[in-house]
Amino acid sequence: MINNERLIERFMRYVKVSSETGNEKEFSELIVEELKDLGLDVKRDHAGEKIGSNTDNIYCLVKGEGNKSRIYSSHMDTVKPGININPVIEDGYIKSSGDTILGGDDKAGISVIMEALTCIIEKNAKHNTIEIIFTISEEGGLNGSKNLDYSIINSKEGYVFDSGGKVGSIINQAPSQKKLRIEITGEAAHAGGEPEKGISSINVGAEAISKMKLLRIDEETTANIGTFRAEGATNIVNPKAFIEAEVRSLSEEKLKKQTDHMIEVLESTAKKYGAKVKIEIDHLYTAYKYSNDDSLIKEIEKTMKYLGINVSKQSSGGGSDANIFYQNGIKTVNLGFGGNHAHTLKENLKIEDFQKLAQITYLLMTE
Numbered sequence: 001m002i003n004n005e006r007l008i009e010r011f012m013r014y015v016k017v018s019s020e021t022g023n024e025k026e027f028s029e030l031i032v033e034e035l036k037d038l039g040l041d042v043k044r045d046h047a048g049e050k051i052g053s054n055t056d057n058i059y060c061l062v063k064g065e066g067n068k069s070r071i072y073s074s075h076m077d078t079v080k081p082g083i084n085i086n087p088v089i090e091d092g093y094i095k096s097s098g099d100t101i102l103g104g105d106d107k108a109g110i111s112v113i114m115e116a117l118t119c120i121i122e123k124n125a126k127h128n129t130i131e132i133i134f135t136i137s138e139e140g141g142l143n144g145s146k147n148l149d150y151s152i153i154n155s156k157e158g159y160v161f162d163s164g165g166k167v168g169s170i171i172n173q174a175p176s177q178k179k180l181r182i183e184i185t186g187e188a189a190h191a192g193g194e195p196e197k198g199i200s201s202i203n204v205g206a207e208a209i210s211k212m213k214l215l216r217i218d219e220e221t222t223a224n225i226g227t228f229r230a231e232g233a234t235n236i237v238n239p240k241a242f243i244e245a246e247v248r249s250l251s252e253e254k255l256k257k258q259t260d261h262m263i264e265v266l267e268s269t270a271k272k273y274g275a276k277v278k279i280e281i282d283h284l285y286t287a288y289k290y291s292n293d294d295s296l297i298k299e300i301e302k303t304m305k306y307l308g309i310n311v312s313k314q315s316s317g318g319g320s321d322a323n324i325f326y327q328n329g330i331k332t333v334n335l336g337f338g339g340n341h342a343h344t345l346k347e348n349l350k351i352e353d354f355q356k357l358a359q360i361t362y363l364l365m366t367e
């Protein structure tokens, strides 16, 4: 059902065209060209200008028979260092030559979608309605999918191929995340002459953090301080400190409870010392959680089992474009693409897994 040789060749070709976040233009033009060569009509939105990327999200509708309609999505951007990638094949794996990432995250996903689609069109195979979305700027904030024009999408269900690890992993739950930016303002004073007249923002921040419940909160919830920054001369009671923190949870209720707890501790500690605290909160993405009986989950499971693939339903610790699609009314599940050590120079892709993923994709599109 899949041309394995062409799949590998395709992947090698894709990763050689660099597309670090914000600079996806050259790669996106290659994909648009290939979709057009398949006789398809390609649309772009205007997401790029809103988020500082040199190109936009790609959308392509391939109308099929029957009522079944799904989105198939992967992101076009990669992390750094992703320029001049030289993929090599060794012992059943594709890896980079060691001085860059590989870019399997997420060009493995793009390759399987493109290959399955090419096979369908070549063979004139019967297929469902396929809506392809290739996003920009997924890394560092899911910004492409956040700024996608959802008015052009009809599907209510879909797949994202963007989870590391074995093919057969189905991410059936992923958390919500909030980010907190905190500014503590105290009062400057000469540290040697009259320190009692000052309010140390550092002391306030440190005391607040020490009172906070952090890291693993419960099996569904985590919280972490990523930044605690204050700089100044030792002879001045420091009046300004910055903290950046995050909270994640599979439960919206627990997410709120933990966020409220951190705010409360910051505010009460600031009050105790007469400092001011300004807190900005961003809701980065919303959790999704699908039950074992969910029709979409059952459908993928059936396809994987048919191909003899071990299915493993997993909870993810992070968000993906699937969370943003879910927020926009499209029940989307993230699937493992067979990659390892993503975002590092050791990144690799297991060829056997990669080929299986292409078969899964073909079956999902045609069954």
Ligand SMILES: [Zn+2]
Residues within 6 Å of the ligand: 075, 105, 106, 138, 162
């Ligand atoms: Zn990714």
